[in-house]
Ligand SMILES: Nc1ncnc2c1ncn2[C@@H]1O[C@H](COP(=O)(O)OP(=O)(O)OP(=O)(O)O)[C@@H](O)[C@H]1O
């Protein structure tokens with residue numbers, strides 16, 4: 426299970442109403458169904474990271490509630506694991522130990538943790554690299570480790586903050602295909618944050634477009650295209666144009 | 680600001696500069712000279728690097744030769760008493776052999792090392808304290824003022840008071856060394872903990888780590904390279920403090936040995952002691968560095 430509901434969420438940094446207070450998100454509501462891949466799209470500063478931080482439990486909403494499977498979210502935990510743009514792998518641990526970290530924190534016995542980790546390492550295509558350290562891997566490989574590490578704990582919701590933004594464009598597009606492959610093999614509720622229109626269309630079941638600051642719900646656009654998605658498909662191109670216009674509009678207002 | 684001493688290094692540098700003289704603009708770049716150099720045999724490359732190593736010590740060799748000359752020829756000719764004050768390298772070697780043979784050198788060396796080691800073990804308390812200060816703001820706010828007042832007091836300034844507290848004992852010596860080792864470890868641990876990559880902590884929390892897990896498995900690990908740097912600095916400061924403490928309040932140890940030699944005018948023993956202190960300090964430093972590299976192969980900071 427893993428449905429996410431965000432209802433009436435407002436986030437103000439600083440004291441609301443006081444000078445210097447920044448309203449990052451305003452009265453935002455949406456739902457993500459179980460095993461749905463949902464992308465939050467919006468341009469820089471519209472509060473995407475803020476939203477992710479609140480879902481993860483690093484910050485509290487000023488108003489409104491965020492719930493997973495009907496239960497309001499508490500402090501961070503494995504039910505809402507997260508992937509970071511800069512990988513955030515533990516440099517002192519090998520690939521295997523990085524992936525085993527979550528199961529170990531869940532107090533799984535070592536053998537079981539290792540079995541789970543090796544399974545995920547194979548799934549993300551890193552079999553043979555178990556004993557490497559992160560600094561010995563390329564950016565794409567590191568992000569695979571990060572994906573394995575976030576998946577191995579069986580989160581209800583997988584959170585990703587611009588996971589491929591640090592990669593070169595070829596690796597990025599390859600990793601997007603890989604993510605789709607892995608997600609179909611291991612369906613998960615995913616909330617991914619990005620400002621790349623292509624990434625949003627390529628990956629998601631549904632795209633949630635945020636307005637510029639303060640972030641409000643601007644549109645929800647389902648993507649009904651078979652995966653893997655072809656960039657030259659007319660629906661893909663129409664969708665891309667629609668989203669680009671929307672984002673442009675926001676930038677002019679913002 | 681050009682440093683006057685820098686000019687001494689321009690000799691070898693100049694070659695590098697000359698090799699890269701900018702070409703006049705417009706002149707075509709000549710094709711790289713393709714007279715392929717004969718593959719240089721391994722032995723030759725070795726000989727070359729050995730030669731370079733030797734030439735690095737040229738000044739040292741000259742100085743030692745000068746020293747030998749001064750002590751055995753020039754000073755005795757002027758005033759025999761002066762010659763005693765400046766023992767020749769050869770008499771230092773002789774004294775070393777004597778001290779090794781009768782066991783004195785190792786006895787004092789081990790006494791010093793033992794003090795350094797026990798003070799070091801005690802000063803490891805700086806690590807948990809430093810982690811607590813770096814992690815919990817209230818701890819930092821309360822403890823830091825105390826640290827900031829105590830830290831600038833040189834360990835040697837504690838000698839008089841510590842003699843009154845502990846008497847002329849091992850305890851007193853260890854206390855002085857402890858002061859030398861403790862603060863560098865503490866300060867480095869605090870900084871290390873405060874600069875741990877926030878995303879690593881966040882990643883571990885989203886993977887289900889409790890606060891204690893985060894401290895144990897992330898903060899401590901991420902801080903280790905800099906903690907080791909703190910230990911290196913601390914052991915160095917402690918080693919200096921140790922010798923000073925032994926000069927005053929001990930009946931064994933290298934510090935005692937050189938001070939004792941002074942009272943019987945054995946300048947050769949003094950110099951042997953000084954050199955042992957220097958070499959041992961260097962070995963401790965190299966040892967910690969080596970350990971750090973081996974234990975934390977992932978750390979770019981320690982790989983240097
Ligand atoms: N800790 C904070 N304190 C004060 N203001 C903040 C804080 N974090 C974010 N903000 C503000 O909230 C707004 C939204 O920030 P956020 O990082 O969520 O944007 P984003 O959509 O993730 O942008 P980007 O695409 O550049 O990452 C910004 O105006 C930012 O200045």
Ligand SMILES: [Mg+2]
Pocket residue numbers: 473474475
């Ligand atoms: Mg962001």
